[in-house]
Amino acid sequence: MTSGPTGTQAGKIVLPLALGQFIASFAATNMNVAISTIAGDIGTTVIGIQTTITLFALVMASLMIPGSKLTDIWGRKTCFVAGLAVYGTGALLASLAQGLGLMIVGYSLLEGLGSALMIPPIYILITVTFADLDVRAKYFGVVSGAGGLGAAAGPLIGGLVTTSISWRAAFLLQVVVVAWIVVLARRISDPPRTGARPSFDVPGAVLSALGLFFVVFGILQTGTYGWLASRKDFSVAGVVLIPAGGLSPVWLFIGIGVVVLAGFLFHIRAREKAGGDPLVPIRLFGNRTSNLGLVTQHIQWLVLQGSFFVISVFLQQVRGFNAIETGLLLLPATIGILLSSGTAERLARKHSQRRLIRAGFVLTLAGMALLLAFGSEDSGVLAYAPGLFLLGAGVGIMLTASVNLVQSSWPEQDQGEISGISRSVSNLGSSVGTALAGSVLVGAAHPGGAPFALALATLGFIALLGLVVAVLIPRADAAGPRPG
Template sequence: MADTARRRQPAGLGRVLAALALAQFICSFAGSNMNVMINDISRDLDTTVQGVQVAITVFLLVMAALMIPGGKLTDRWGRKRCFLAGLVVYAIGALLSAAAPGLGTLILGNSVLEGVGTALLIPPVYILTTLLYRDMTSRAHAFGVIMALGGIGAAAGPLIGGLITTAISWRAAFVFQALVIGLIILLGRRIDDPLPADPDRPFDTSGAVLSAVGLVLVVLGILAADNDVRLMAALLVLGALVLWWFLRSVRAKEAAGREPLLSLALFRDRTSNLGLVTQNIQWLLLMGSSFTVAAYLQVVRHYDAIRTGVVFTAATLGLLVASLSAERLAKRCSQRLLVMTGFVTCVAGVAVLIALVSAFTTAWAFVPGLLLIGLGLGVMLTPSVNVVQSSFPEEQQGEISGLSRSVSNLGSSFGTAIAGTILVSGLTTSAYAAAMITLAAIGLAGLAAAALLPRETGPAPACAAPTTPAPGPQQRAPTSPGRDIRSQRPGRQP
């Protein structure tokens, strides 16, 4: 029935899905491939490990801060137009980064322009997927492909970046990104936006500024932890106050009948809220462990870019194997169980990384732990996205997609900032262990959130072979994408 469901989708979706999945791949790749270039970039641009960490974190932060406004602009400009505009801005940033003479230019190209481009192009990826794939099974398949490419981009970023850096230069890795963007633009020309743009749709500029400033201050506060505790506290408090101001302004605009940047109604769905928490922590674990292991290998173990990238092949393999099974798992297992299983596997992987790396000096000590982390992430990335996106109707897809991607990228920023700050403060084996222990503790918090998800969020109550359903009343199918994700059997059409 999955094949039947796919055949009922509009023709030409294969090429469209390829464009959307490649877009997620390259954006995730950009967030992790610089991890193996730390020594090369710091030598070439006369900067430090902390300078490279700032460039990586600012890129992730710009994405997180602008993802909600980017999602909102899709309603006003149209999803296809935002997607293509984001690709062009991203390509300009990649080429500027490739020619960067110093850290400042690298931050402008990679952290700012690529971050802005990503904030424009990523929300349409998830909105278009939700709108074009109208039944649960085909949508799970599409999200599985996109999240697989996204996870592979993040996990394989160190390997691909290491190969390019060793064979040519770290600058060539940015040229590679620009070339992939060119391919996506060619594929994306066939995208047919299911909903018309609404140029008269109001845009909350003050809300966009407040939300962005608040998130920036919070992450800068985390980055300042290893330099000045008082500065860290001041930035965190100031960031919290700005975000409080933003929420008050949203409430006031809704009370006055005006449209805010982000409707507070998005936070009234308990299942979606829990899904957002799990998304945030998943990407925090992925980017935090990636930066920590890569920096430790290069600075403490003195590995070059290619050797560091090869070590990460284990995580890429695990994520690929699990992600490619997403559609089959979605038929047989509840989404709650998949997310819980993913967190348990990830935390186990972090524990294995701590134990083996402290006991052995060989590179093989990193393989089992990274493999487990990859498997865990591959199992839970897709169901977490599906839980959130499918909880809302078509007219709210722009808002929830922007919020969802913002929360995920904020998790990536937190992961690099928190784990990186702990590691950079010492750059020793004990600092590595402290960073990984912190990630494991946060992973347990993600497991607790996943355990609170409703048991019925999925097509089956547990991982078991499908059985013939007992006679009884049928579940009503949703009238539009995202109305109801509960108890929908694979292959049923809306």
């Protein structure tokens, strides 16, 4: 494999990939600023829309590993374009929704499935096209930055479109952008895969998807039942299984998910020993550097999406901001992500990925501390800007470094599987972040004041754990010969 195309040719390959990542991340946050508007328009509740948003990220996380395996069977470019087609169909249906049912089908299911198909090829194509680590870091920076920018710009663009036209127009805008990406994708050159095509591990795909689903579904239920003692009766078919005051059924769902995931690991080990093609090789879970990098990816997206959800709900329900005002106030985070992602190549030449991940967590923690210190119910709008900027800058630095660390830990033949695991872990973080933050806010009668501070402080504590994990990344293996 050569160092890869340069200049205009590289741009033709990277542009549609970056736009694909942008639109998937945009979809995860643009609804946050229009939660109340959408809920009122289609006759549901804020909890209903929160569930829809969380299910979107959950479907992506659940199906990302099977989606990545299909890139080895169907081809990377084919999966990318197919994912765009499914995603665009979902966005169109969501724009026509008159009730929660069609919104879930279009937004949560089809857009989530489309994202699971199109996102793994993005990172695989960058890895196999650009062999030089510095050049790869540059384009990982472009793609990861596009993802972070989409997440950060989602509230602003969604707010502008919702306020000036309607929330339905925001979905139609996604349809137009997806159609444009499909046209641009014709320029993508997909390097041929060496070796025979693997078979698709259907039982493994089912087990991995169900396990991830139950874990995050359980976390989502914390908004209804709480974490420890159940706030209300838990019933199935009219039969009370857990009365109010008993152990929260959250742990029942999480326990089912853990058992199913354990069964998934047992299945792929047995399939591998039998000489079959497992959904993912068991060896991909044996690299310490890669594993720690995956944990940092999970935490980054958890903190980013969770913080954006908390702040968006706080601004709309406590401060009374409309969609566009909420989006504009979050603009400093967008700027922070954009600036830090744009320096990815330069930073990668001077510092190890390990050092960049640690620095990113430090900046993120500083930003969250400033938000807790100055972001009260009676603060001026400028009081939020420093904290949001540092939060965005810190996440922007980490997104690129963590992806580069994980993907570069494996040879080309493993890129399909590790990309799926990487993207699944990241999107699982997005889903858990929204569910975790929402469980604190939705469970409170008044989402401002103490509940807001508690939700943000919880996310800050998780970010601190992320910093600890980053410190544990081995110095010698931190993706590059630079000092760590």
